[in-house]
Amino acid sequence: MTTVLIVDDQPLQRYGFHLLLDSVPETDVVGEAAHGAEAVRKAAELRPDVVLMDVRMPGMDGIEATRRIVAAGGRSHVLVLTTFDLDEYVHAAIRAGASGFLLKDARPEELLAGIRAVASGDAVIAPALTRRLLDEFAQYVPAHRGDAAEDPRLVSLTDREREILVAVGKGWTNGEIAARFVLSESTVKTHVGRVLAKIGARDRIQAVIFAYDHGLARPNAD
Amino acid sequence: MTTVLIVDDQPLQRYGFHLLLDSVPETDVVGEAAHGAEAVRKAAELRPDVVLMDVRMPGMDGIEATRRIVAAGGRSHVLVLTTFDLDEYVHAAIRAGASGFLLKDARPEELLAGIRAVASGDAVIAPALTRRLLDEFAQYVPAHRGDAAEDPRLVSLTDREREILVAVGKGWTNGEIAARFVLSESTVKTHVGRVLAKIGARDRIQAVIFAYDHGLARPNAD
DNA sequence: GGGCGCGTAGTACCGCGGTACTACGTGGCC
DNA sequence: GGCCACGTAGTACCGCGGTACTACGCGCCC
Incomplete structure (x- = not known):
């Protein structure tokens, strides 16, 4: 049995979803919310398997509500719905x-299939949106493990040197790296120097860029 | 009517798909191929709406075949299938x-829904894979105008400072930036200093990381 | 006019980073 | 045993980067 929380500012819309979900035995609507704040509160209280979330709402919108519900760490999965x-x-x-x-x-069966998938920890995207998402993905993921592994500069690095490069990619100074790796700063400098030579970077800044371009460093927005 | 080309090295597998697709009126299997090269040839010849492509095949694999079929520019859409x-x-x-x-x-209905979506120009991904894809996507597209605009540190930058930050993100030295912007190195230093203060970075390395995290610098693998 | 934000530019100083060495212990391989 | 790759460590030197100022012209607005 999958418990569902319906979030939408329009009562009629909520009613429609409620009817649909009641028509099948596997889902159980445990609550409704008319805006973001109420959604966050009820999600914490009812701990539903799935939150059916409308994006456009007065006050706190669905995106912000989603962020908070996910951040709260419960096991609720959010399925976002929109007309646009x-x-x-x-x-x-x-x-x-x-x-x-x-x-x-x-279509109703698509929505139910979506809820089913989301409840089991999978994810779904409307086919019409997937197309554009894939196009972007292909652009943004240039050299993830694969092309990266083929890069002769990367494979020439020893394990230790790769560790050092990752540390450099985090923006750590030689001193910080030495401290965290329990090494002397001289040793760190030796490693960094060898890394720079191997990847063809003139300074650690280009090493950081190299690390990002080759997937050794991951964006970590704040 | 949707025309389909079935590509799989196992005859039994092809047979199974063929039976399934014949069981519904909307799809029409126009051909079969047992390996990548044959798939490319037949796709060009038969011009099917959808190519049902197995990844693992002897000789040219499904990925390479997909690349060539797509590159050929026909209107065929490739739906990749795999066991792994x-x-x-x-x-x-x-x-x-x-x-x-x-x-x-x-499930058969999922496959048929997928073929339908792909034929109409949309895209589909198995729910089990979508989860991981979304996680990655969230990492790779960190600040696609949106959160970026909300970051107070970023909006506090003047236009000039943002330009400088982008240049720093490219790994340029102060001297190089001065040369390309036709400025004195002193001026560049002043700008960089202000940028560092505003975004809360202690040195240009962390500024580079900041730039990547906020979408000002884009991975550009070689 | 006077303030202010912005872009420009300068001087002086210090320290981290990078280079160019040398050096040694360890484990693996011939 | 001897060689080699690797990780460790050191010294010495220089320069770029970052900081802390000061300064001035320009456009804008009260």
Whole structure:
């Protein structure tokens, strides 16, 4: 049995979803919320398996509510619904930690399949949006393990040197690296020097860029 | 009517798909191929709406075949199928231009829905894979105009300072920036200093990291 | 006019980073 | 045994980077 919390500012919309979910035995609507703040509160209180979240709402919007619900760490998975397939919404929702993104004009069985998938920890995206998402993904993931492994400069690094490069990629100074790795600063300098030579970087700054370009360092926005 | 080309090295597998697709009126299997090269040839010849592509095949694999079919520019959309949900396959397939990625243990209706979506120009991904894809996506597209605009540190930068930060993000030295911007090195230093203070970085290395984290610098693998 | 934000530019100082060495212990391989 | 790769460590030197100032011209607004 999958417990669901319905979040939408329009009562009629909520009613429609409620009817649909009641029509199948596997889902159980445990609550409704009309805006973001109420959604966050009820999600914490009812701990539903799935939160059916509308994006556009007065007050706290669905994105922010999603962020807070996900951040709260419960096991609730958020399935975001919208009438508009704007890229910004999709991006924001993904970054907020949503497990799915469907359009409101989805067929009932699609919605139910989505809820099922999300409840089991998987994720779903409306086919119409997936196309654009894949195009972007192909752009943004240039050299993730694969091309990276083929880069002769990267494979020429020893394990230790790779560790050092990762540390450099975090922005640590030689002194900090020495401290964390329990080494002398001289040793760190030796390693860094060898890394720079091997990857063809003139200074640690280009090493940081190299690390990002080759997936050794990961963006970690704040 | 959706025309389909089935590509798989195992005759039994092809047979199974053929039977399934024949069981519904909307799809029409127009051909079969047992390996990558044959798939590329037949795709060009038969011009199917959808190519049902197995990844693992002797000789030219499904990824390479997908790349060539997509590159050929026909209107065929490739739906990749695999028994293994390895990330590398998914990434490679997406980069190759595949329109979809499903697991072979998908239910028949899922497969048919996938073919339908792909034929109409949309894209589909198996829910089990979407989860990980979204996680990665959230990392790789950190600040696609949105959170970036919300970051007070970023908006506090003047236009000039933002330009300087981008230049720093490229790994340029103060001297290089001065040369390219036609400025004195002193001026560059002044700007860099102000940027560091505003974004809360102690040195240009952390500024580079900041730039990457906030989408001012883009991975540009070689 | 006077303030203010911004871009420009300078001087002086210090320290971290990078280079160019040398050096030694360890483990693996021929 | 001897060689080699690797990780460790040191010294010496120089220069870029960062800081702390000061300064001035320009456009804008009260």
